[in-house]
Amino acid sequence: MLDTNLKNQLNAYLQNLNSAVELAVFLDEGVKSKELQALAQEIATMSPLITMVEKQDINERTPSMLVRSVANNTEIRFAGVPMGHEFTSLVMALLHSGGHPIKLDEEIIEQVRQLEGEFSFETYVSLSCQNCPDVVQALNMMAAINPKITNVMIDGSVFSEEVYQKDVLSVPAVYLNGQEFSQGRMTITEILKKVDTNADARQAKKINEKETFDLLVIGGGPAGASSAIYSARKGIKTGVVADRFGGQVQDTMAIENFISVKATEGPKLVQSLEAHVNDYDVDVMNGQRVKNIIEAEVNGGLITVELENGASLQTRSAILATGARWREMNVPGEQEYRGKGVAYCPHCDGPLFKGKSVAVIGGGNSGIEAAIDLAGIVEHVTVLEFDSKLRADAVLQDKARSMDNISIIVNAQTTEVLGNGKHVTGLNYLCRESQQTKQLALAGIFVQIGLVPNTQFLQGTVALNQRGEIITTSSGETNIPGVYAAGDATDSPYKQIIIAMGSGASAALGAFDYLIRTPEVSNTKVA
Structure with missing residues (x-):
């Protein structure tokens, strides 16, 4: 499951464990379950402080893995196989559950420890999302500090039906106690601001001094x-x-x-x-x-x-x-469907549109790079460029034009994002040559039209x-x-x-x- 380099790195990290950690895996007969089982078994052989057990629980997603601190009885979950960008999240969960010091200000640690109530977080991710680990790791650290806080990382590509039912079309997407909590990158400070109503006042007082x-x-x-x-x-x-x-x-x-x-x-x-x-x-x-x-x-x-x-x-x-920040299209429907099909990060949200048709707005380097990346995941990509020609570097244009599932439309002005009230269904654009309005049926729209200060x-x-x-x-x-x-x-x-x-x-x-x-x-x- 792990290559030699990852094994060596993980072996070195696990030398920092100070207390026992239990890995509980919940499996079915699928391929991903076999991958998770192999990963957990491999990890368990690397430290005498780690034990692996296979469990069954109808309330647990399969495949999933629970990382439990035996000493503190804290729990951190991973639904799916935490590889890609989330492998670091798994390593940190093991270390923090095993008593390795958490690198946070003592003031923040104490704030998390003093939170009152039960906090059950669910964090939907894609393993190619570079923003997701920050949120997963922040919530996992909170879970490692306070037994009343739990977090489960959920790989959206593995639990696609769950993602579809909740209309999760942008990651990271966080739910708290079953209700939508946030979308996009958040720091632990920002999370605490939302769950600890007095946090802002305390911070303001400290800054004023x-x-x-x-x-x-x-x-x-x-x-x-x-x-x-x-x-x-x-x-x-x-x-x-x-x-x-x-x-x-x-x-x-x-x-x-x-x-x-x-x-x-x-x-x-x-x-x-x-x-x-x-x-x-x-x-x-x-x-x-x-x-x-x-x-x-x-x-x-x-x-x-x-x-x-x-x-x-x-x-x-x-x-x-x-x-x-990313420049927006400023057309009807964009804000209504932001995070529900309108996206700005193809690496983060692209995997959620596997097998579907999407559009990329913008023909510069960012837009064409996005189209090339998405073409390896989705069924079809349509690039819409306002100008009469693409502005991307020639090498990127050549690559995009060589791919069978990328279409390029120039002289196209996006005029409206269309949806069904829950998620994007398409867009309208004006052909600037003919002045005719045309429509595309789409599941997602990736906006790549530059930056605004x-x-x-x-x-x-x-x-x-x-x-x-x-x-x-x-x-x-x-x-x-x-x-x-x-x-x-x-x-x-x-x-x-x-x-x-x-x-x-x-x-x-x-x-x-x-x-x-x-x-x-x-x-x-x-x-």
Whole structure:
């Protein structure tokens, strides 16, 4: 079941077990059950602290595996075979159930431990989804801390009937006690905000008590991480406020143009960025959204950064590195069927459309790459491009045109997403040559039409161009003294990871130059 490399890695990890772990498997006669049985047997031979038992229970999905801490009686479940991106989730479940320390702030661990009530989570995933493990692992850690919390990872391709009955068309999809809880990537902080109603108030109080920063970075993507590292290396008090550390890179599967690294994946790069930032004395405030920036009253005074949870921070300088998000079509039906057939991540949601017909909106590199990937899973892919020609690189176009189950329509303007109230059934598009409206019957629509900057909260404060991008100088300066900007949120013509990192470094150096040349003037903190 496991190749030699995975066996060696797992053997090394399992040396960290401190207490007994039971693997209970629930099987039927299917192929997947045989795979899960072989996996569990192999794992059980690797440590004397792991035992495997086969059980029968009509209330358990088959095939599935329960990872139980004998010492703490906590339970973590995997329905299906947790390989692919979820193999790491299985390894962590084994370690945490076996007494290996959980790498979370003690404050968060205690918050999870003190949660009152019963929490039964179900997390639907696809094994090719790079976002899903973050949610699975966050919930599994909560389950390993608190016996009243359980989580089961459910492979949607194995339990397709269950997925169909619940209309799960986007992963990760989380249910809590049988009710829809969330869709998409969530951090443990965001999960706790939803289940612990007092979490926001406690966090706001803690943030309000922080001392003034020399430099506050807003955003935790490549530009923000670069800014924080360059700032901290100068020895000044540095903080990072991020909605989600890693930003859009977390959703990027293949990265092949990051110089000196032949190939990597977004989540791996984000792990390296986070580890690098944590090497320095940087105060990272994750899971926080900024609501407003208030310019200093006088030159050299303190800039106020207001957060959505009601807290505020003060800093002598700031770097805006808020990045970008997927651009939407802005047509009728898109929001109604978002997560119900309208998707933005082909790697995450593609497997849920196996054997069905889908469309990809956009003929750039992202769109054609998505079409090629999806063609290996779905029955048919139709690419709709607004322009009269595709904009993707020639090598991608040639590959797409060589595949029998990809159709390409140019001069096509999507005008409406169609559905039956539960999920997508098709779309309407306008043929820009004939001006005729045409219809396609589809199960899914993957939108790949570029990015839009996350700058809406800056309108009326920081100067933006017509596209909503922050206007900057070569050193990252904005129109507000002491406020700099970097990365995909700026008017830089090229949106690339390596360019974002470079601009983050430039902005940090520019901000440091501002600090050493501008006398510090105190002003009262805004409540």
